[in-house]
């Protein structure tokens with residue numbers, strides 16, 4: 001057998017579900033949707049020295065190369081800005097995205113924003129919160145009536161919320177459900193925005209509403225503030241760029257540990273979180289370590305937990321990965337029903353257009369029933385999809 | 389078979405080597421060893437309200453309960469200070485320590501200081517650097533002529549250095565070698581002391597000397613400054629204490645990533661580092677992730693590496709663990725020759741007095757030759773011990 005035949009002979013006979021992809025917003029997201037006093041101040045694209053920049057309040061930001069590398073060779077990877085005209089169309093056009101999903105054997109894709117920040121933090125950090133709220137609502141509208149509308153069965157809309165105000169957040173959650181959104185994108189490190197951490201009781205009223213709605217919460221790495229990253233000191237102190245890139249995924253270690261210990265999963269037994277783009281090869285260690293800490297240290301800490309952390313993890317915490325042989329080796333330490341596949345289109349780490357081949361190769365020694373759970377069925381259950 | 393019989397039937401027939409234990413210094417370490425102008429200002433114990441405190445410059449610090457829990461039940465674990473009279477004698481008395489090592493089946497123990505900080509950072513942060521230097525030298529003397537002298541074949545002395553001044557550090561390294569020390573304890577996060585990070589070229593002259601001496605470098609978790617910990621923001625922001633305890637070991641993730649990417653292992657091919665008390669269950673993921681970053685990102689980062697990070701890891705980076713089933717599951721991703729056992733006597737996470745039972749249980753499914761490497765032979769090679 002050639003390498004190609006070998007891959008095909010073991011290929012899976014159903015399509016994958018990607019639990020993490022990114023919309024690179026086209027320039028017209030906010031166009032013609034806001035009242036006059038806000039329209040000109042909504043995020044919009046300006047051209048400067050032959051480069052496209054998103055402009056909002058005082059900020060001008062281009063699309064960075066590493067965010068739009070789908071289909072590029074590693075040699076072409078760059079941090080330089082890229083214009084819309086230089087991107088693969090699947091980045092910003094939902095119909096083209098569906099074609100790329102077909103090419104890659106992906107049936108369904110869960111989506112994160114880019115311009116608003118992966119959990120809407122651009123608006124949480126805005127000066128004018130009236131403007132920010134309208135821009136955020138408009139984003140949720142556009143996500144539903146334009147992007148997801150291109151194929152509501154294949155795109156999972158994940159709404160963003162005005163988390164700077166709990167009442168507004170709960171109101172927008174209800175509105176977002178009405179728009180058909182199936183999940184919520186929430187910052188992995190709200191403390192980076194000066195807000196309480198993800199396990200704090202502050203969020204309880206929101207989690208009550210999320211629990212009642214029955215939708216899950218996606219917690220993407222680096223979805224907190226860009227101003228004040230939760231990355232440790234060492235990364236900032238003159239270390240090579242590769243240290244940041246290497247460490248960035250597992251920064252969700254802290255977020256998951258905070259979920260496990262804060263008691264939020266005890267107080268909200270139906271709330272479910274997905275650690276997104278963090279990989280899972282470190283997760284078995286984290287759950288094991290948390291149980292060890294529970295065994296040895298719960299007396300002096302006066303823990304809020306009634307059961308070991310692994311009990312709550314198993315019930316309510318999930319995590320996804322792109323390419324993670326170590327994660328698969330440790331899958332029984334984590335729980336085969338707690339891990340899912342992702343493609344991360346069109347970011348630099350994306351598995352596109354080789355997702356099917358990669359899965360066939362990496363899952364070679366994983367039983368078929370476990371493979372199917374990880375690359376498809378767990379996501380169907382997690383997002384409540386109407387699929388077999 | 390009873391559980392006990394089962395354990396005994398699989399027990400290993402040789403003694404373990406612990407690559408991480410702690411000296412809780414007795415009150416007389418610095419007594420009668422310094423010149424008159426410094427003697428009264430060296431670290432010394434004062435009693436205040438029936439509690440013992442170490443006093444140095446402006447600081448008074450008691451021994452914290454969690455640091456001296458060897459032999460205690462988990463129910464007794466406490467962060468409250470403990471007097472010398474309330475500690476197990478093996479904490480501060482080398483002859484008693486040897487008896488505890490006998491009880492636990494430990495042949496050899498690699499030692500870290502407590503009062504000076506695990507890598508001597510108390511002195512790096514001192515106001516009076518002339519005083520600090522003499523106190524540091526005196527510590528290395530005492531470690532050799534008193535503690536290690538109790539049995540030079542069973543204690544591995546790890547010297548500390550005046551890293552605030554490279555010339556002084558190299559001079560003290562040479563002196564420490566003359567005292568018989570077999571390794572160097574270096575902070576995992578020197579940037580927390582305002583010094584260059586562990587991979588920075590600043591340290592190259594020291595590493596040249598260490599390489600030539602042929603001794604390894606131990607890099608204990610949390611061995612940087614106590615003032616400015618490298619722990620991520622989230623841990624400080626009102627999260628439960630258990631988050632810190634859960635996250636603390638894997639904080640060496642950053643230190644190891646910095647070693648791998650900085651080029652220090654390329655520039656010093658014989659330099660060897662041991663990640664201490666970090667556990668290893670996250671390490672296979674780190675090495676895998678680093679290789680992925682090398683494959684995908686090395687073109688734009690213009691990496692300093694000539695080979696994938698795993699090449700340098702395999703050759704020069706080692707790590708130890710106490711109780712880590714996930715680490716053993718992933719041992720072939722890490723490298724069976726790169727991991728070692730530790731006891732962490734007398735800290736709260738110590739395996740004492742159950743180290744032999746624990747090893748028999750955890751290594752049940754690990755082949756005998758691999759077990760022996762991990763719990764004994766790798767350490768013999770790493771520290772250059774004269775043992776079979």
Ligand SMILES: [Mn+2]
Nearest residue numbers: 020021277344
């Ligand atoms: Mn992503």
Ligand SMILES: [Mn+2]
Nearest residue numbers: 277344347349
């Ligand atoms: Mn990404």
Ligand SMILES: [Mn+2]
Nearest residue numbers: 408409665732
């Ligand atoms: Mn230790």
Ligand SMILES: [Mn+2]
Nearest residue numbers: 665732735736
């Ligand atoms: Mn310890």
